[in-house]
Amino acid sequence: MNYADIRPIDVANGPGVRTSIFVSGCTHHCKECFNPETWDFAYGQPFGGEQIQKILDCLSKPYIRGLSLLGGEPFEPQNQRAVLELVRAIRARFPEKDIWCYSGYLFESLRDSQVGEYSQELLKELDVLVDGPFVLEKKDLSLRFRGSSNQRLIDVPASLRAGAAVLWDGAE
Numbered sequence: 001m002n003y004a005d006i007r008p009i010d011v012a013n014g015p016g017v018r019t020s021i022f023v024s025g026c027t028h029h030c031k032e033c034f035n036p037e038t039w040d041f042a043y044g045q046p047f048g049g050e051q052i053q054k055i056l057d058c059l060s061k062p063y064i065r066g067l068s069l070l071g072g073e074p075f076e077p078q079n080q081r082a083v084l085e086l087v088r089a090i091r092a093r094f095p096e097k098d099i100w101c102y103s104g105y106l107f108e109s110l111r112d113s114q115v116g117e118y119s120q121e122l123l124k125e126l127d128v129l130v131d132g133p134f135v136l137e138k139k140d141l142s143l144r145f146r147g148s149s150n151q152r153l154i155d156v157p158a159s160l161r162a163g164a165a166v167l168w169d170g171a172e
Helices: 049-059 077-093 107-111 119-124 156-162
Strands: 002-010 018-023 066-070 098-103 128-131 152-155
Touching: 002 049, 018 049, 018 077, 049 066, 049 077, 066 077, 077 098, 077 119, 107 119, 107 128, 107 156, 119 156, 152 156
Parallel strands: 018 066, 066 098, 098 128
Antiparallel strands: 002 018, 128 152
């Protein structure tokens, strides 16, 4: 997997102060995507142990609430194994930190293993999934943590227990 950027401090992609990684590679190609250069799987730099350590170092700061995974597309089948390795390293070292993921895929498709070999395993490591592609015709700048009204903020643990999507309530 390649990655486009690691932001040690990000306040736009989830609650609180976060660290974010933008992975490379996306097949959704949403109209007016804010990050179209990341559609290319070869864009950016190779992701590996050094980058995992950098992210762990960022997360070690007490004011960092958690990690946000963006792209590109973290759930592209070609990216799943590397993203899973990253989130498992975070869970092992920082179980108190939350993990958000932005994906153009729907929760139900990921839950039902319709997207790649590791989608269920990866989903189980997340706290919140922002699902669904960006749809320009449904763009709404007033929405919290998402760009279009078709996208959902899903409480992943509650959804997996319920067997259906449960929306994140946003209570802080």
